[in-house]
Amino acid sequence: MKALHFGAGNIGRGFIGKLLADAGISLTFADVNQAVLDALNARHSYQVHVVGEQEQVDTVSGVNAVSSAGDAVIDLIADVDLITTAVGPVVLERIAPAIAKGLIKRRAAGNDRPLNIIACENMVRGTSELKACVLKALGEEDKTWVEAHVGFVDSAVDRIVPPSARADDDPLAVTVETFSEWIVDKTQFKGALPPIPGMEPTDNLMAFVERKLFTLNTGHAITAWLGQQAGHQTICEAILDKNVRAVVQSAMEESGEVLIRRYGFDAASHAAYIQKILGRFENPYLKDDVERVGRQPLRKLSAGDRLIKPLLGTLEYGLPHAGLVKGIAAGLRYQSQEDAQAQQLMQLLAEKGPRDALAQISGLDANSSVVTEVVNAYNTQA
Numbered sequence: 001m002k003a004l005h006f007g008a009g010n011i012g013r014g015f016i017g018k019l020l021a022d023a024g025i026s027l028t029f030a031d032v033n034q035a036v037l038d039a040l041n042a043r044h045s046y047q048v049h050v051v052g053e054q055e056q057v058d059t060v061s062g063v064n065a066v067s068s069a070g071d072a073v074i075d076l077i078a079d080v081d082l083i084t085t086a087v088g089p090v091v092l093e094r095i096a097p098a099i100a101k102g103l104i105k106r107r108a109a110g111n112d113r114p115l116n117i118i119a120c121e122n123m124v125r126g127t128s129e130l131k132a133c134v135l136k137a138l139g140e141e142d143k144t145w146v147e148a149h150v151g152f153v154d155s156a157v158d159r160i161v162p163p164s165a166r167a168d169d170d171p172l173a174v175t176v177e178t179f180s181e182w183i184v185d186k187t188q189f190k191g192a193l194p195p196i197p198g199m200e201p202t203d204n205l206m207a208f209v210e211r212k213l214f215t216l217n218t219g220h221a222i223t224a225w226l227g228q229q230a231g232h233q234t235i236c237e238a239i240l241d242k243n244v245r246a247v248v249q250s251a252m253e254e255s256g257e258v259l260i261r262r263y264g265f266d267a268a269s270h271a272a273y274i275q276k277i278l279g280r281f282e283n284p285y286l287k288d289d290v291e292r293v294g295r296q297p298l299r300k301l302s303a304g305d306r307l308i309k310p311l312l313g314t315l316e317y318g319l320p321h322a323g324l325v326k327g328i329a330a331g332l333r334y335q336s337q338e339d340a341q342a343q344q345l346m347q348l349l350a351e352k353g354p355r356d357a358l359a360q361i362s363g364l365d366a367n368s369s370v371v372t373e374v375v376n377a378y379n380t381q382a
């Protein structure tokens with residue numbers, strides 16, 4: 001079996017690419033980073049440092065790499081059995097034209113073998129968004145063929161893989177936590193499910209996507225934003241600050257109440273899930289910077305993402321939401337010189353003030369009482 005993975009970054013090398021290679025699949029990475037492409041093609045292998053309760057160094061070998069901007073990637077799309085991505089939500093639309101070209105070539109070559117495409121991004125139904133972008137680039141006949149032969153499979157991906165801070169300066173080495181979870185929607189595959197140990201099929205994906213995004217990512221973002229305000233450098237330092245931790249835990253519990261009502265999760269198991277995540281944030285070996293985890297605040301504060309969607313759930317069910325409100329206020333205060341969205345956020349706040357800025361970013365009603373609560377929390381955090 002052959003696979004093409006877009007994005008030879010942290011999650012690409014440290015999680016999805018590793019699972020595919022470990023499953024004996026012939027794997028090619030597609031990326032735009034020439035240094036990473038050259039290193040992969042020179043060595044065809046790299047090391048994954050697993051840190052936490054158990055420590056080990058695994059070697060992933062037999063991998064190749066191509067530029068995602070050239071013709072080689074189109075030839076591969078025409079040939080492989082599986083395509084995965086971990087490029088970041090905003091990049092999906094940029095890789096869609098190449099995927100569309102590859103699918104046109106695949107059809108023209110008479111390759112009717114099933115192909116499955118799985119986006120592994122921190123977003124709800126990212127593969128469905130990718131599919132919509134790919135279909136836009138196809139004519140009617142190609143669209144019909146794609147619907148019949150290509151499975152667009154949504155997934156939830158959970159493993160904390162920060163940029164490697166290894167002293168040996170190896171551009172390919174990656175440091176990962178022990179925990180990992182990759183859940184895929186089994187109802188969306190074409191043909192047989194690929195046998196990949198570590199890939200868990202479900203017919204109830206939304207429950208798992210929301211459980212992960214609205215617990216781990218909700219708590220992680222708030223840890224980063226409040227941690228930054230308190231002068232902490234890493235997630236580990238931030239979550240060990242009892243003031244930060246109290247808000248993070250309460251926001252995760254508030255979001256959890258929504259998940260329990262919406263999906264029927266067992267309350268005790270969900271409480272244990274939250275505790276497990278808090279423990280993962282404490283991993284001292286990950287050196288995960290608050291600036292990285294808090295990145296792209298406009299995306300993280302948008303309507304369907306990790307803060308606003310759970311907040312809307314608490315309003316729907318009439319539940320407490322003070323922790324989420326403090327978390328959203330902290331998001332408005334995120335700072336980064338490197339992050340274009342942090343700069344846009346600062347500009348928006350300067351132009352419109354917190355009430356209208358939040359309404360614009362999140363889609364919440366500027367005159368609603370929940371926006372007033374966030375504005376009050378924002379002013380308190382000054």
Ligand SMILES: NC(=O)C1=CN([C@@H]2O[C@H](COP(=O)(O)OP(=O)(O)OC[C@H]3O[C@@H](n4cnc5c(N)ncnc54)[C@H](O)[C@@H]3O)[C@@H](O)[C@H]2O)C=CC1
Binds near residue numbers: 033
């Ligand atoms: N790092 C983590 O712990 C986790 C990340 N994720 C998600 O995985 C995705 C990737 O995150 P990371 O691996 O952390 O980011 P990253 O920045 O380490 O990796 C992204 C890779 O995509 C490449 N890329 C950018 N534009 C491209 C293009 N047009 N074609 C091909 N490759 C391109 C970049 O060069 C980079 O190597 C994001 O959606 C993130 O939310 C999900 C779970 C865990």
Ligand SMILES: O=P(O)(O)OC[C@H]1O[C@](O)(CO)[C@@H](O)[C@@H]1O
Binds near residue numbers: 157220221
């Ligand atoms: O990758 P994003 O969506 O910017 O958010 C950072 C998040 O991604 C992760 O790296 C992986 O889930 C988390 O550590 C963190 O919550």
